[in-house]
Amino acid sequence: MATTQTSSLVSKLPIRLRNFFARYPPQIYSAAVAPRPEAPETGAPVNVNVEDLPSPYTPNRDAKGFKRPDPKAFSPSKAILHSDSKHPNPFLPRKNFRTGKWFGPRIGLRRQAELVKLAIKYNVEALLPPGRKSTEFKETRRAERGLAIKGTGIGQKVKGHKWERTMEARLEDRRKAMMEMPEMIRLWKQRGHGRGWKSWPKR
Amino acid sequence: MTLPLRRIPTKLDCTGTKSRTITVRLISMAMTGFYRTMIRPRTHRPLSMLKYDPVVKKKVLFLEATKGGRNK
Numbered sequence: 001m002a003t004t005q006t007s008s009l010v011s012k013l014p015i016r017l018r019n020f021f022a023r024y025p026p027q028i029y030s031a032a033v034a035p036r037p038e039a040p041e042t043g044a045p046v047n048v049n050v051e052d053l054p055s056p057y058t059p060n061r062d063a064k065g066f067k068r069p070d071p072k073a074f075s076p077s078k079a080i081l082h083s084d085s086k087h088p089n090p091f092l093p094r095k096n097f098r099t100g101k102w103f104g105p106r107i108g109l110r111r112q113a114e115l116v117k118l119a120i121k122y123n124v125e126a127l128l129p130p131g132r133k134s135t136e137f138k139e140t141r142r143a144e145r146g147l148a149i150k151g152t153g154i155g156q157k158v159k160g161h162k163w164e165r166t167m168e169a170r171l172e173d174r175r176k177a178m179m180e181m182p183e184m185i186r187l188w189k190q191r192g193h194g195r196g197w198k199s200w201p202k203r
Numbered sequence: 204m205t206l207p208l209r210r211i212p213t214k215l216d217c218t219g220t221k222s223r224t225i226t227v228r229l230i231s232m233a234m235t236g237f238y239r240t241m242i243r244p245r246t247h248r249p250l251s252m253l254k255y256d257p258v259v260k261k262k263v264l265f266l267e268a269t270k271g272g273r274n275k
Contacts, residue, residue, distance in 0.1 A: 173234045174233060174234050174259065177232060177233050178261075178263075181233065181263055184232060184264055185263075193251065193252075194249065197249075197251060200269065201230050201266055201268045202268060202269075
């Protein structure tokens with residue numbers, strides 16, 4: 001019963017997706033069967049050697065607080081890109097460990113994007129192998145990059161424009177001045193409309 | 204031998220007199236930074252008047268401001 005249902009569903013797919021799934025069967029290659037990435041434990045203390053830190057007098061980007069991402073560090077988006085050495089992911093480049101040479105992905109980024117778009121249209125995106133064009137990868141990466149915006153971290157402040165930074169104080173000044181305005185006008189009228197006025201503002 | 208320095212003549216030297224009137228700035232006392240520029244006789248007492256401030260949308264007191272903050 002299930003087999004007939006599945007086969008009828010498969011027959012509804014466009015020929016391009018059918019050919020792809022025939023060549024790369026989802027039970028081996030799809031993102032659904034790929035092992036879920038696990039973040040490494042971060043309990044280990046980080047030893048920071050003062051001498052290793054860049055000098056603040058060095059005119060480089062590191063000294064100004066810019067941290068280049070460590071290529072070996074764990075990244076949730078990169079962890080999604082799983083490839084099995086037995087069944088190499090056709091969406092990812094591959095390294096030949098004997099010769100040390102890199103091979104490009106079997107299916108390039110343009111064709112990957114086309115396949116993903118087609119798969120989304122037919123609601124079978126989960127059956128594709130994990131790749132850079134998948135919705136999951138893009139969302140994870142956006143979440144990751146979103147945190148990298150300057151000023152949004154813990155204990156940081158977005159600098160903003162000067163008018164934004166001083167707005168609160170200026171409005172407070174104005175509010176106070178307007179509260180005292182009727183009294184000021186009364187005094188001004190009492191003192192002969194400015195004849196006996198002493199406190200003139202500075203320019 | 205050095206040549207004696209010659210002073211460059213200024214505008215005041217040419218006219219010889221100060222103008223009878225001066226331009227003054229009347230600052231809104233609502234602390235909005237809004238001001239009006241007016242002309243008054245040099246010998247007149249400092250200007251002050253109630254005028255409309257478009258920032259607070261009200262009639263407020265405007266006082267004349269001078270460079271040193273000192274008026275006669």
